[in-house]
Amino acid sequence: MSTPLLHIEQCGFLTSLQDTGRKGYLQYGVSKGGAMDQYAAELANTLVGNTTSQAVLEITQSPHRFRVLKDTVVAFTGGGLQPQINDVSIPLLQPQFVSAGTVISCKQPLPGFRLYMAVAGGFAAEQFLGSSSTDLLLTAGGLNGRTLKKEDVLEQRNKRSPLQQSLLNVLKAGAAIELPVKPVAHTTIIRVLQGPEWHFLTAEANTLFSNSSFTVTANSNRMGYRIKGIALPANRSCNIISSPVTQGTVQLTDAGEMILLMADAQTVGGYPRIAQVCAADLSLLAQKKPTDTIQFQIVSLQEAEELYVQQQNELKKTAGILQSKL
Amino acid sequence: MRSFTFTSLSESVILLMFHNTISEDVHLQVMHAKQRIEQTPFPGFTEAVPAYTSLAIHFQPQLIETTNSISSTVQQYIFDLLTQPVTETQQQTERLIEIPVCYDETVAPDLIETARQLQLTTDELISIHLSKTYRLYMLGFTPGFPYLGKLDERIITQRKQQPRLSVPAGSVAIAGEQTGIYPFATPGGWNIIGQTPVQLFNRSSENPFLLQAGDQVQFKQITLQEFYALSSSTKKSEES
Structure with a gap:
């Protein structure tokens, strides 16, 4: 049975429960959804001994305060905010014991935009089409299909596993469990693949794409980022027969501007797909906020696959080390 | 090949x-x-x-x-x-789904203007729209929005220059060679020529979507009275 775990005492503007997203419903036009920074969400779960698909809290940069209602193990990943207990910073990327009654506040900015919080056992959430992710369009999943607000109370989903119980005991006793997790560098370089309609760009646009900086505009949300910069000339009309798109697809509009599709992306689109953000760097992109600048670097599919596999192996390695320390 | x-x-x-x-x-x-x-x-x-x-x-x-x-x-x-050669006779099972549509102008805000642009009477527009069974090519735009085609050449239209900020759920609309149904109240730029009382999305059922790609869709005209009667019965079943 789930028990109250976290009382939201102060809530920012776009904070929701998310997991690894929905599978099997893209053909019905339902977006995959899930955490914007998928790697950070999976890592947060790994650090507290959860499976990677448990619901985590995606906290967008703005002041938050949480009261912990029972002893638990938490981990913070991603960026944007520095969690603190009594004005003392809690390190990101490490499991932490937090006792009942503790108040965690997140107000100091950090590089990045989205902070992830996982708890041992995961957060309880409404399941919709096989996922706990909050779908703001269908108002389903997560907590009543909406972003969180002040006075919400989140519950723990599963009982702690034996591993999680010993993790809690060890951390509670004051022992440190240092996991060798490398922080993600917040670089401006976003690696991409050429998209199916890359050839819609003129030769001049090909060069501009790689050699220019683009700025994330305020017209950006969980569905997509609109970016601004030098217009990219196309050699034909920017319309295609509506075709599949996915998270990370870079679309070119008639005005020569680009839309980067993010977690809540639609499933089909009629703009040319000139590029595709590498899965590994979608995490970096999820940490960008309006006014941040980015630059694209084209890589090969093989390189992108290697980056992805490397990231997945990193998660597996971390899970293995945690296990070996307990 | x-x-x-x-x-x-x-x-x-x-x-x-x-x-x-x-x-x-x-x-x-x-x-x-x-x-x-x-x-x-x-x-x-x-x-x-x-x-x-x-x-x-x-x-x-x-x-x-x-x-x-x-x-x-x-x-x-x-x-x-x-x-690989197809071994057994793999019949594609295509479903035929009938969707009741009310073409009364009180629920079809673009019916008169669209007919005027096409130089047709509203009755002609309606009967041409009803004259074919449409293929469901894909769902997209919003969850459960069916792209149905192709329309008879006589009723091919441009999208509205100013999309509506909110289109009522169930609106049946046309644009280009396509016809579609808005499952939710969303912004929309297609010309609304009717409305269905049928819910394309029912969140309480295991597969909440009525339609899928490959379906054949046949519209069937209903009166305004039937529309309201069916609308209130779908609402009731949703509440129960």
């Missing part, structure tokens, strides 16, 4: 691209490929998403066992599967 080409959309999505025209024949090939992959999935396969002329095959790269490139391994699998 091989009728498709491959490209990778991402590390976890391979696109099968067929002939680049909107036609029933091309779409049948898309749906046939979808069916074969779903019947004989490879380890790591998650889903196949059809569109007019292409099929997106999603998979989990970490589950593909290979010493080569992951995508080329998946491509090879799909190529081998789709170039």
